[in-house]
Amino acid sequence: MIAIHKDRCPQNHRCPLVSRCPADAISQSGFGLPVIAQERCLQCGLCVDICPTGAVAKTIQ
Numbered sequence: 001m002i003a004i005h006k007d008r009c010p011q012n013h014r015c016p017l018v019s020r021c022p023a024d025a026i027s028q029s030g031f032g033l034p035v036i037a038q039e040r041c042l043q044c045g046l047c048v049d050i051c052p053t054g055a056v057a058k059t060i061q
């Protein structure tokens, strides 16, 4: 499972991951905390690699 940690995300910008996710699994309302639709996520890890603040991580599930 991929998780976005709210304490690491400044929530003050348009998340660059939204347009990069190959599965269109990441959404964001305004500059709020991005949300990952787990049912769409491919677990590819791209967002983990490119998040500029390191706020995205794979979790053990």
Ligand code: SF4
Residues within 6 Å of the ligand: 002, 020, 021, 022, 023, 024, 025, 026, 036, 040, 041, 042, 043, 044, 045, 046, 047, 048
């Ligand atoms: S792991 Fe891949 S498919 Fe899943 S949310 Fe991140 S970029 Fe999208």
